[in-house]
Amino acid sequence: MRIRAIAANTYREAIRDKVLYLLLIFGIISIVSSRILGYMSIGDELKIIADISLASISIFGALIAVFVGTNLVYKEIDKRTIYTIISRPIDRYEFILGKYLGLITLLAVTTLVMGIISALYIVMMGGSLGVIYFEAVLLIYWKLLLVTAFSVLLSSLTSPVLGAIIVLSAYVFGHGTGILIDIPVDMQGTYMESLLAAIYFVLPNLSNFDIWKEYANGIEISHTYVVWNMVYGALYTALLLYLATLVFENKDV
Template identity: 40%
Template sequence: MIIQAIALNTIKEAIRDRILYLLLFFAAVCIICSRLLAIMTVGDRVKIIMDVGLASLSFFGALMAILLGTGLVYKEIDKKTIFTLLSKPIPRYQFLLGKYFGLVITLLVMLILMSLIFLLLVFLHTSQFEGRLLLPVFFIFWEMCLITAVALLFSCFSTPILSSLFTLSFYIIGHFSWGLETLIDKLPSGSGKIAARVFYTAIPDLENFNFKTEIVHGLAIPVPVLLNSLLYGFFYSGFVLALATLIFRKRDFI
């Protein structure tokens, strides 16, 4: 009940945040503009709309998770409400989980709204419902859950600006980790290479959640690959939330 109450309060706070609607507006504009891009580009227009639309969902969904997630704990500290909350018999892990699930639900609603615009645009071009697009949309949401957990982790010990920079770096590196591995292989043996290898291992490969190319071009995706991505996101998010709880427990707010 405590987690539910905190989650509901987090949802109410999030939907009052103007930046959420600003990002939703820009996402809608980008999705709609994909039609203009398709007209000006030589190639399959429907595939271009799908590709640009899914990329917009992924990018703006991540931005929402970063900008809202990094302020979850800091706002409570800034408004001094955290002192009132933690003075009550509320376990700190329940406080964090309530914040996390509240924001995840909010992000899910925003993603559904963006997806409806996207699917409607595709329908206008194909005259049929492209149900296969729901798969990459689901994994975009799964990625957003992981990014939210990381943003919450950084918000436990840093300011919103620094937390946003850290989480954004995490997002960018996570999508280009394959390039990082190539660079590590070229490094000379030594402590530097070992440290780089540890860093590479700690950063998740966010491309595990990217199935846009396969779906847009009609390529088959093995079920084990989908299950692996599902479990990968679940356990990594769980690990990050556990780490955030550990840090939050040790933090002194007095």
């Protein structure tokens, strides 16, 4: 109940943030303008429209998660409003979870809005959606859940600017962890290979959630693959939220 109250409050607060609308508008403009590149290129215009539309949902969703997320806890501490909350009979983990749930509700709304606009646009341009389109949007949202959890963790640790830089870097590197196992031939069989493989399995692999590339190219993806990626995302998110709770519980506020 207390978590729900904090979540509702966080949602109300975040939805009033002008940055959110700015990012949302940019996202929608990107989706609608995707046809320009398709028009100028040779070949399947719809592929490019689908690519850019779904990439926009992913990128602008991530930006919302980062810029709003890294502010969540820090802002409460900075403005000292945190004291009015933690002086009440409320556990600190409830506060973190409430903040997190509020933001992911907001992300659900923005992803849904961009997802619907993108779907309508693809259909209007003569494309087809299929189940894989909705799975692709769902996995983008699942990725945002993980990114948001990381943002909340950083928000409990550091300033919003530094937090945003770290989360954005992690976002880029999280999509490129595949390079750790795609090593040159002369490194194969060395201790370095095992070390890099170990790092690969420890770091979050965000490219798991990018099945929109397969959708755009008409490649089939099994539902099992989608479900297992959701399990992976949920576990990693839970871990990050646990860490955020630990940090906040030990924070001297």
